[in-house]
Amino acid sequence: MDPNFWHQRWQDNKIAFHEAEGNALLSSHFHLLSLQKGDRVFIPLCGKSNDIGWLAGQGCRVVGIELSQAAVEAFFAENGLEAEVSRVGGLRRYRSGPIELFAGDFFKLSKELLGPVDAIYDRAALVAMPERMRTSYAHHLAKLSGNAPQFLITFDYDQSQTEGPPFSVPAETIDRLYEGIYRREPVASVEIAGPLAERCSGTENAWLLRP
Numbered sequence: 553m554d555p556n557f558w559h560q561r562w563q564d565n566k567i568a569f570h571e572a573e574g575n576a577l578l579s580s581h582f583h584l585l586s587l588q589k590g591d592r593v594f595i596p597l598c599g600k601s602n603d604i605g606w607l608a609g610q611g612c613r614v615v616g617i618e619l620s621q622a623a624v625e626a627f628f629a630e631n632g633l634e635a636e637v638s639r640v641g642g643l644r645r646y647r648s649g650p651i652e653l654f655a656g657d658f659f660k661l662s663k664e665l666l667g668p669v670d671a672i673y674d675r676a677a678l679v680a681m682p683e684r685m686r687t688s689y690a691h692h693l694a695k696l697s698g699n700a701p702q703f704l705i706t707f708d709y710d711q712s713q714t715e716g717p718p719f720s721v722p723a724e725t726i727d728r729l730y731e732g733i734y735r736r737e738p739v740a741s742v743e744i745a746g747p748l749a750e751r752c753s754g755t756e757n758a759w760l761l762r763p
């Protein structure tokens with residue numbers, strides 16, 4: 553989407569995608585990645601997600617990137633955290649304990665700036681990308697992380713029911729995007745709930761992508 557679309561969403565507080573309780577598929581199944589304490593989890597397009605704090609609470613180091621500086625600042629403020637802020641490679645980096653969030657464009661993030669990644673958590677990120685940007689997104693993500701394993705959450709619904717985002721990204725699309733990079737394993741599938749259920753019916757699906 554056009555960056556202005558997202559900046560406007562944050563400005564108008566139209567953030568129905570934000571889950572007050574964090575994501576239930578993540579908390580129920582993330583152990584399948586078998587991470588160790590101190591492992592580094594990358595969250596692309598992280599918003600001000602409560603999953604950031606949840607992952608840090610599990611002993612992970614968390615690194616995210618989010619286009620909206622307002623969202624990044626809201627994350628730290630709402631969690632009562634003071635962040636150290638610096639400018640790096642055209643992005644702003646906010647750090648507090650095990651949490652490091654970049655404010656800026658995902659496509660401007662380099663492997664060097666990101667640093668080592670043990671796993672990726674993609675929720676409402678791939679599905680936020682319109683079709684024309686999905687291949688670039690997927691390839692940049694794999695390259696940035698050195699093909700780190702992913703815990704991926706997608707939606708599958710009939711796209712004629714509503715316009716994205718979030719877009720419907722069925723299993724075949726995931727396979728095509730990550731062909732030769734990841735093997736897809738199903739983890740769980742539940743009925744779409746929450747505000748999106750007012751627009752369409754379908755499933756919310758969790759996958760493990762292993763290199």
Ligand SMILES: C[S@@+](CC[C@H](N)C(=O)[O-])C[C@H]1O[C@@H](n2cnc3c(N)ncnc32)[C@H](O)[C@@H]1O
Binds near residue numbers: 596598600623656
């Ligand atoms: C649907 S929201 C999901 C946020 C978060 N993952 C969550 O679960 O709450 C998508 C987010 O991606 C951000 N975004 C969109 N394009 C981006 C880009 N090119 N670089 C970084 N963030 C981007 C938007 O500002 C928005 O906060």
